Amino acid sequence: RKQTTTLLVTGGSPDAKALRAAARHAGEGFSVRLRSEERAAFVDTPLQRGAWAIYAAAITVGAGYALIAVLLSLLRTAPERTALLSRLRTMGLTSRQGRRLLGLESLPQALLAAFGGVLVGWATIALLAPGVDLLGLALSAGPGSTALDTAPLRADPWSLTLPALGVVVLTAAVAAVQARWAGRRGPITELRSGDPR
Known part of the structure; x- marks a missing residue:
């Protein structure tokens, strides 16, 4: 026995x-x-710290690019939006309705960009999953480590949807700031400044 x-x-x-x-x-x-x-013994290895640093840098750079893209897009259309808002205010549109209008105007493209980002992220993970070995990132090759089968790369729904929702919130916030800034200037001043004469 x-x-x-x-x-x-x-x-x-x-x-x-x-x-x-x-x-x-x-x-x-x-x-x-x-x-x-x-x-x-399997956690907090230099490889894990490096992977986390790369992930954090990618998130920061992606958020920075999203902010720059939203700001440049809204700044490019700022004069037209401000003139439109001023014309509508002369016809009786209130400041609150103007803010809501600018927010709803920028919402469709933000939702489309968020959906596209989620779709591209999911497709990227699905395509890269067969070639990425998560065991090397998750476990150290220390003594006594056992050989495990595989740890497949899979898409986390929260990691895909939270940045997309962040883009929508960022777009709405920038549109609200733009509407508030445009509302501070009087419609007569804005229409006169846009007069070609």
Whole structure:
């Protein structure tokens, strides 16, 4: 008969020192390995820190590009929007309605961009999944590491939808700021400044 060589014990918070002392007291051939210590050996490796730094840099650069694109798009159309808002205000449009109008005007393209971003992100993950080895990023190649099957790359819905919602919120915020700025100038002043004479 094969002799039992492993005893698995579970508990809320095992005391490593007490377990090792009991194993030493029982004999020379016994050792204690805790799952929490084994997991700690696989985390916070330089590869993981580098991957997280690249991910954070990509998020920052993507947010910066989105902000620049939204600002440039709205600044390019600012004179036309301001003149339109001023003309509508002379016909009885209130400031609140003007802000709502500018927000609703920029909403369709923001929703389309958000949907396109989610679709492209999902397609990128689906295409890159067969060639990306997550085991190298998640686990260190330390001593005693066991060979696992695979850790497939999959799309996280929150990681795709939150940046897309951020683009929509950013577009709405910039449109609201533009509407407030345009509302501070009187419609007569704006229409006179846009007069070709």
